[in-house]
Amino acid sequence: MSLVFAGLLFLMILLAKAGMGTLKTPVLVFSIIWCIVGLGANLCLYEYYAPSNLVNTIIISGAIIFFIVYGFGLRGVKKSFFTENIKLDSCFINLRILIGINIVGIVLLLPSLITALIILRTNELWYIRANGSEVYSSSLMATLADSVIRPLFVATTILAIVYLFSDGKQKTKYVLLMLAIVENIELVISTAGRAPIVNFLFYFIIAIVLFRGKSIFELLHHERGKLLFVVALIMGIFVLTQMRSSTNLDMRDMLETFYNYYFSGPSYLTQLLRNVTEYGIDGRYFWGAATFGFISNIFSNILILVTGRPQGTLYIIGSVITSKQYWVGEHTLLNAMCTGFYPFLLDWGYLGIVIGPVILGIITTIITKKVYKNRSLFYIAIYIYWIYALFRTVFKWDLVNIDFSVVLISLYFFTHKCYKVGNDGCRA
Numbered sequence: 215m216s217l218v219f220a221g222l223l224f225l226m227i228l229l230a231k232a233g234m235g236t237l238k239t240p241v242l243v244f245s246i247i248w249c250i251v252g253l254g255a256n257l258c259l260y261e262y263y264a265p266s267n268l269v270n271t272i273i274i275s276g277a278i279i280f281f282i283v284y285g286f287g288l289r290g291v292k293k294s295f296f297t298e299n300i301k302l303d304s305c306f307i308n309l310r311i312l313i314g315i316n317i318v319g320i321v322l323l324l325p326s327l328i329t330a331l332i333i334l335r336t337n338e339l340w341y342i343r344a345n346g347s348e349v350y351s352s353s354l355m356a357t358l359a360d361s362v363i364r365p366l367f368v369a370t371t372i373l374a375i376v377y378l379f380s381d382g383k384q385k386t387k388y389v390l391l392m393l394a395i396v397e398n399i400e401l402v403i404s405t406a407g408r409a410p411i412v413n414f415l416f417y418f419i420i421a422i423v424l425f426r427g428k429s430i431f432e433l434l435h436h437e438r439g440k441l442l443f444v445v446a447l448i449m450g451i452f453v454l455t456q457m458r459s460s461t462n463l464d465m466r467d468m469l470e471t472f473y474n475y476y477f478s479g480p481s482y483l484t485q486l487l488r489n490v491t492e493y494g495i496d497g498r499y500f501w502g503a504a505t506f507g508f509i510s511n512i513f514s515n516i517l518i519l520v521t522g523r524p525q526g527t528l529y530i531i532g533s534v535i536t537s538k539q540y541w542v543g544e545h546t547l548l549n550a551m552c553t554g555f556y557p558f559l560l561d562w563g564y565l566g567i568v569i570g571p572v573i574l575g576i577i578t579t580i581i582t583k584k585v586y587k588n589r590s591l592f593y594i595a596i597y598i599y600w601i602y603a604l605f606r607t608v609f610k611w612d613l614v615n616i617d618f619s620v621v622l623i624s625l626y627f628f629t630h631k632c633y634k635v636g637n638d639g640c641r642a
Contacts (some may be wrong), residue, residue: 215257215270219329222274223249233285236292238427240578241284241606245277251608252277254477260470262543265480270488271340272555273480276571283575284582291586299428303589305375305380309389312628313361316393319363325360326404340456354519359404361515365617367397368413369624372595375417378440379425380591408451416605420598441459478542479553479608485540486552494560503527504557505573507614515616528614531557536610554607557614578604594631596622627628 226249230241237246258264265273333395374390401410422440457621491497503510504527514526524533531552539547558570581600585593599621606612 215264216253218270218274219249219253219256219392222277223253226277229281229285232287235297238411238423239296240604241281243601244574244578244607245281247605247608248273248277251477252480254335254473255480258543259473259477260543261545262473262478263481263484263541266484266487269480269484272483272559272567274556275567279568280575280578283572284578285537287575287579288582291583295586297428297583299426300424300585300589300594302376302380302591302594305377305382305591306629306631307377307382307386307390307591308628308631310388312370312373312587313389313393316397319366320397320400322355323363323400323404324360327400328354330404330406357515359520361616362620365620366624367394367401367410368599368617369595369621369628370394370397370620371414372598373591373625373628375414375421376591376595376598379421411447411450413602415444415451416602417598418444418447420601424594424598451565473549474546474610478546479551481542482540482548482551483553483556485542486535486556489538489540490535492538493530494556495563499563500527500557500561502561504531504560504611504614505570507557507611508616508618511614511616527557527560529614531560531614535641550610552610554609554611557611574604574607589630592625595625595629599625 223246226241226246227237230237230239230246234241252265252270255262255265256270370390371394374387374394377390378387380387398410398414402408418440422444487495493500507527511526511528514528517523517525518529532550536550536552536556537550542548555566555570558566558573560566562569578600581593581597585597603612603618612618
């Protein structure tokens with residue numbers, strides 16, 4: 215099966231280069247990445263179990279269907295959109311409103327930050343990771359932090375990164391970047407998670423590729439400061455990985471952790487499909503409530519607050535189904551890594567193998583064409599966020615959470631004029 219994935223990977227690279235002129239497209243972060251994941255998973259390194267034939271079929275079908283739907287949807291989009299560096303047409307931002315709302319978010323998280331710092335006086339980061347509920351003063355605060363404040367910080371981080379590549383004021387660039395750094399440090403300490411820094415890194419890399427990816431020489435010559443910042447983020451991730459582990463990790467441990475994160479999803483999905491019969495292929499369907507969880511779970515969260523009873527697809531997938539650990543290798547127990555394909559199967563059964571990638575292809579096409587016609591701060595920020603969401607399907611389907619809705623609303627609110635500011639689209 216590894217040879218099948220290797221052949222499909224080679225074919226998709228050739229077709230992407232021929233059809234789009236470059237690999238700097240969403241095809242890279244979904245179809246091609248999934249071919250690489252399928253290849254790596256079937257190598258069964260570190261005594262991992264091989265994915266089932268069904269899971270391999272799901273991956274291959276998903277990669278091909280997405281490639282076809284997205285490719286046909288790009289009619290009218292010139293190759294130069296992908297091959298040339300993107301340049302912002304408009305970079306207006308409601309700076310005062312953005313700063314004001316973010317300061318409120320920072321202040322609301324301060325008690326959690328202080329609690330985490332007190333815990334760190336006698337414990338290490340891994341303790342906070344294992345006992346995260348001790349950080350928040352109430353379940354309501356935990357929900358607010360996870361469902362509103364965190365995605366608000368995500369929107370701000372992406373805007374700060376995109377604005378760095380604009381013709382906007384240097385002072386505004388500095389303020390936005392410092393705000394994003396402070397927020398992500400606060401999240402890292404209060405959650406003991408490296409996800410905020412990892413996300414920051416990926417958003418930054420995607421932006422560099424979009425804005426400066428045409429020429430390696432240009433990138434190295436003109437963007438050395440940004441590249442040094444990327445290196446600093448990578449070093450920060452390594453340090454955090456060591457700090458939140460209860461044991462010291464050597465290079466072999468790091469490589470195995472990398473393999474675990476990026477190539478174990480197919481093996482875990484195999485175990486889910488074998489063991490979970492109440493929902494999905496062998497049980498009842500959710501009929502879109504998982505795929506479009508960023509909408510359906512808004513109502514579920516309201517019902518949770520009113521009734522006090524846990525419900526909704528986010529709860530079922532995250533706390534009922536994927537919270538259980540399964541053996542994915544001779545020595546490896548794993549949970550949560552259900553991949554982005556699992557919610558499609560929960561929604562529509564075997565039809566989800568086709569419906570899910572079609573939906574992904576259509577949404578990606580719509581976002582791409584929006585950026586093609588209007589290269590504003592708003593649409594490019596969404597483009598970067600969506601590209602990362604596609605990449606994240608290697609782990610899970612992030613859109614089952616309401617984060618996507620909060621990020622979209624925040625991006626729109628922060629980048630659309632509430633009053634007239636004259637003709638300078640880059641005023642802030």
